Amino acid sequence: MKALMDKIAQRTAKVAVIGQGYVGLPLGLVFCEAGLEVLGLDVDPRKIRALERGESYIKHIGVDRVAAAVRSGRYRASTEFDRLPECDAVFICVPTPLGSHREPDNSYIHATGREIAKHLRREQLVVLESTTYPGTTDEELRPILETSGLRCGTDFLLAFSPEREDPGRKDFDTRTTPKLVGGVDEASTRAAAALYGLAMKTVVPVASARVAESAKLLENVFRSVNIALVNELKMIFDRMGIDVWEVIGAASTKPFGFMPFYPGPGLGGHCIPLDPFYLSWKAAENGEWARFIELAGEINTRMPRYVVEKVAEALNGASKSVKGSRLLVLGLAYKANVDDDRESPSYEIIELLRDRGADVDYCDPFFPVAKATRKHDLGLRSVPVDAEVFARYDAVVVATAHDAFKDGRLYRGVELVVDCRNVVAPAMDGSGGRRPRIVKA
Ligand SMILES: NC(=O)c1ccc[n+]([C@@H]2O[C@H](COP(=O)([O-])OP(=O)(O)OC[C@H]3O[C@@H](n4cnc5c(N)ncnc54)[C@H](O)[C@@H]3O)[C@@H](O)[C@H]2O)c1
Numbered sequence: 001m002k003a004l005m006d007k008i009a010q011r012t013a014k015v016a017v018i019g020q021g022y023v024g025l026p027l028g029l030v031f032c033e034a035g036l037e038v039l040g041l042d043v044d045p046r047k048i049r050a051l052e053r054g055e056s057y058i059k060h061i062g063v064d065r066v067a068a069a070v071r072s073g074r075y076r077a078s079t080e081f082d083r084l085p086e087c088d089a090v091f092i093c094v095p096t097p098l099g100s101h102r103e104p105d106n107s108y109i110h111a112t113g114r115e116i117a118k119h120l121r122r123e124q125l126v127v128l129e130s131t132t133y134p135g136t137t138d139e140e141l142r143p144i145l146e147t148s149g150l151r152c153g154t155d156f157l158l159a160f161s162p163e164r165e166d167p168g169r170k171d172f173d174t175r176t177t178p179k180l181v182g183g184v185d186e187a188s189t190r191a192a193a194a195l196y197g198l199a200m201k202t203v204v205p206v207a208s209a210r211v212a213e214s215a216k217l218l219e220n221v222f223r224s225v226n227i228a229l230v231n232e233l234k235m236i237f238d239r240m241g242i243d244v245w246e247v248i249g250a251a252s253t254k255p256f257g258f259m260p261f262y263p264g265p266g267l268g269g270h271c272i273p274l275d276p277f278y279l280s281w282k283a284a285e286n287g288e289w290a291r292f293i294e295l296a297g298e299i300n301t302r303m304p305r306y307v308v309e310k311v312a313e314a315l316n317g318a319s320k321s322v323k324g325s326r327l328l329v330l331g332l333a334y335k336a337n338v339d340d341d342r343e344s345p346s347y348e349i350i351e352l353l354r355d356r357g358a359d360v361d362y363c364d365p366f367f368p369v370a371k372a373t374r375k376h377d378l379g380l381r382s383v384p385v386d387a388e389v390f391a392r393y394d395a396v397v398v399a400t401a402h403d404a405f406k407d408g409r410l411y412r413g414v415e416l417v418v419d420c421r422n423v424v425a426p427a428m429d430g431s432g433g434r435r436p437r438i439v440k441a
Pocket of ligand 1: 111
């Protein structure tokens with residue numbers, strides 16, 4: 001692999017990134033910003049056209065970065081996979097969703113592997129970044145790539161490196177988050193680590209692709225289980241008349257041995273609601289039950305129904321029923337201040353409230369229109385962030401803690417707020433009374 005290693009050492013290696021989504025686009029930009037030539041490939045021509053014009057279709061990935069990359073001449077977006085042989089390294093950043101029975105769907109990885117195999121040449125490095133269960137790189141991707149007639153280890157190299165993007169985060173980004181790299185053999189680890197080292201601040205080589213795949217799942221299972229724990233405690237403490245947010249605040253004063261996690265209306269995003277089930281599925285294949293993962297999944301997926309129950313209870317307290325009430329859900333995004341609504345619990349909350357006969361609107365400045373997705377089609381447009389508008393509803397449900405929703409004056413005229421994010425503080429209404437009535441959910 002001398003030619004490949006020389007190009008990496010001389011910083012002349014050219015990289016292809018397959019999948020220009022939330023993970024692949026920033027990865028391509030980071031390599032481009034490090035001075036490498038980058039070919040961003042995707043099957044979606046609309047995304048490619050936008051990128052070719054230098055436009056970012058993901059808000060938190062700055063338009064200026066995409067425009068600068070295109071202007072530099074080092075970044076090209078394309079749908080032409082037959083350009084792969086131009087590249088020395090190929091990164092795979094395609095989706096890994098769950099099927100309707102929560103089973104892993106690696107079909108995008110397989111399809112991409114078959115596409116690469118058609119164009120694979122000697123002295124190329126292939127790196128999988130899509131989250132998946134241990135063994136995918138070695139047992140599934142490698143044989144697909146070897147249908148090219150080339151042999152892994154002698155003709156081409158293969159590694160796994162998990163993406164650790166946290167959309168909207170300011171203190172760590174793609175470049176500064178330590179990058180785990182595990183190859184299917186030592187040469188693959190070395191080459192992938194050297195290549196990432198040109199663009200990333202810290203590269204952490206690990207023993208194998210399997211360890212790197214498993215580490216990513218451990219990170220996400222850790223979050224899922226801890227979020228489930230606080231969601232369960234939220235329901236228990238609520239019955240006891242104790243505010244879980246105050247409890248977490250109090251426990252967080254311990255300077256060691258405690259890490260705060262916060263409850264919410266349910267899990268969202270591309271990772272935490274999905275990835276743990278990749279591991280539980282693989283565990284079953286090996287005769288083991290991943291009980292923590294299953295239990296956390298059960299508790300977390302129940303949260304939207306818990307929120308709807310709290311809304312019903314709260315309306316009941318005002319002698320109103322869900323049926324016929326006008327309700328406003330704040331936030332379609334799954335987390336604060338991002339334009340990412342994948343797996344957002346807000347959709348399920350809105351649909352469940354509608355099923356009970358409520359007239360539901362939503363407000364989210366990041367989503368002026370609720371686009372139809374594979375699972376949801378709300379047919380709604382966002383109402384404006386406006387106190388007068390909010391006051392028209394029987395209740396406002398805070399599902400996402402966008403900064404735009406933190407101004408207490410917005411809720412002046414609202415009678416009832418069901419707050420899943422602890423963002424609304426009670427305020428005096430001018431006549432000595434408190435408005436709105438706030439119920440935490
Ligand atoms: N979004 C995150 O924060 C995050 C974080 C860590 C890991 N991941 C993992 O990274 C992977 C990608 O996730 P994402 O969030 O970037 O998804 P995404 O949906 O934003 O992007 C995937 C892109 O791949 C394209 N694509 C689909 N099939 C393709 C094919 N056969 N060939 C080329 N392109 C194809 C899609 O058009 C899309 O643009 C997943 O495995 C995910 O679990 C995501």
